[in-house]
Amino acid sequence: MSLVGNWSYPTAVKFGAGRIAELPGACEAAGIKRPLLVTDKGLAPLPITAATLDIMEAAGLGRGIFSDVDPNPSEINLAAGVAAYKEGGHDGVIAFGGGSGLDLGKMVAFMAGQTRPVWDFEDIGDWWTRADADAIAPIVAVPTTAGTGSEVGRASVITNSATHEKKIIFHPKVLPSVVICDPELTVGMPPMITAGTGLDAFAHCVEAFSSPFYHPMSQGIALEGMRLVIDYLPRAYQDGTDVEARAQMMSAAAMGATAFQKGLGAIHALSHPIGAVFNTHHGTTNAVCMPAVLDLNEPMIRDRFDRAAGYLGIDGGYDGFRAFVQTFNDSFNIPRKLSEMGVTGDKMDVLVPMALSDPSCGGNPVELTTENVTALFEAVI
CATH class of the missing domain: 1.20.1090.10 (Dehydroquinate synthase-like - alpha domain)
Structure with a gap:
């Protein structure tokens, strides 16, 4: 049985070994021309990240990266990521990594165009309707672990650094437009x-x-x-x-x-x-x-x-x-x-x-x- 497929539940998923090579096409499908790759501190120096940046650069997408992401990302990490996004003139996010990189990357795309604080969009009732949906940047998600599943989620978990509470921030448009699931990216994970x-x-x-x-x-x-x-x-x-x-x-x-x-x-x-x-x-x-x-x-x-x-x-x-x-x-x-x-x-x-x-x-x-x-x-x- 060939473990390769194209799925659209709950979003478009490009699944299979070696499919990170299709990242430029995924960005094009999402309407992204100048992406910011958001990942965590541990992944940033690794070969899989460098290889992904090389793929981006070869396709004319630049090498924009933000990696100041803690294992339990906070609103402090988020503010820094949004600042990097705006300063770099980016028009979309590649959320790259495990749960922390994926969650923060999605939130950078979400918050870059909002005027209210992130806590106003906590997953309570219809608080998500407070967001300016048209200002949410497109997202391509690339998981490098096999656990959180945040690549197919409509929410992120962000830790409030003042209260030490984990908050779930939800919006339907936080669901990535395209997901690349390449199992070769997870080969280096320690036991x-x-x-x-x-x-x-x-x-x-x-x-x-x-x-x-x-x-x-x-x-x-x-x-x-x-x-x-x-x-x-x-x-x-x-x-x-x-x-x-x-x-x-x-x-x-x-x-x-x-x-x-x-x-x-x-x-x-x-x-x-x-x-x-x-x-x-x-x-x-x-x-x-x-x-x-x-x-x-x-x-x-x-x-x-x-x-x-x-x-x-x-x-x-x-x-x-x-x-x-x-x-x-x-x-x-x-x-x-x-x-x-x-x-x-x-x-x-x-x-x-x-x-x-x-x-x-x-x-x-x-x-x-x-x-x-x-x-x-x-x-x-």
Whole structure:
């Protein structure tokens, strides 16, 4: 089977090894003549970034790059990126990287033409309608990890540097016009990042599948996304040059982000404040939180996982799936407690309210309260 395709769900996706060479055509399709490539500090000096800048330059698109992007990007990074965009006379963004580079790149394109502060566009009600939609610059997204799925998302997560809260900024036009998913760009990911990002994709699929909201398309995508992670993450972890495994994981990442249109839940409600306060890796944090959240939600999700487990190749229905999750984490050397990642229990008065105000709460099958969220934090820390 050839792992190459052109998709338009939820946006145009050019998928396949070596397709970064099609970046100039993607920019042309998006109407971009002078792009700013936005990536993170770690990726900026790497060969894949230099090669991408070479492709841009050879096509007459320049070598504009902004890389002052933290692992949990903030409004400070965003302001600097918007300034670089305006000073360079750019007319679009190539969002390049993992979640941080993709999220900030999308926000630079979004905010470059706005006059209100970014927090006015938080994903609350219809706040997105406050934006000047015509001023949003076009975006081409190029993921270099297989986890967040931000390349097919209509939102970005930005950390408020003053309050240490992660905020979701949403607008339909933040969805990139064209996505290039080239698994060869992920070959250099070290094993622990491969595991952490892959388990992020898994968490997206598990939470979307668990969400009580009705979205059959997302439900089906979430189920198949879980299967791809289960089948291919161990291969990508063991052999980073396994391009088939890398390709299947890129698909799973995009599928997870497409599926969670149906909703997320307590895993993300916990991991967002933990990441904002303690600066932990998001996907790894999700993985540590998953077993305790499955236990909380078990009465509401048992039946659907009883049905899903067989398709996933897991015996024992829900109980088999719950046991598998811990074994799966262990196989990638994921810590069993967040204390091993530097998280302490003395911030509970801050973490619990932040979790309860996180938009992900609404998709949890069991209503989240001060009591059960406190118990979850105690269980995972």
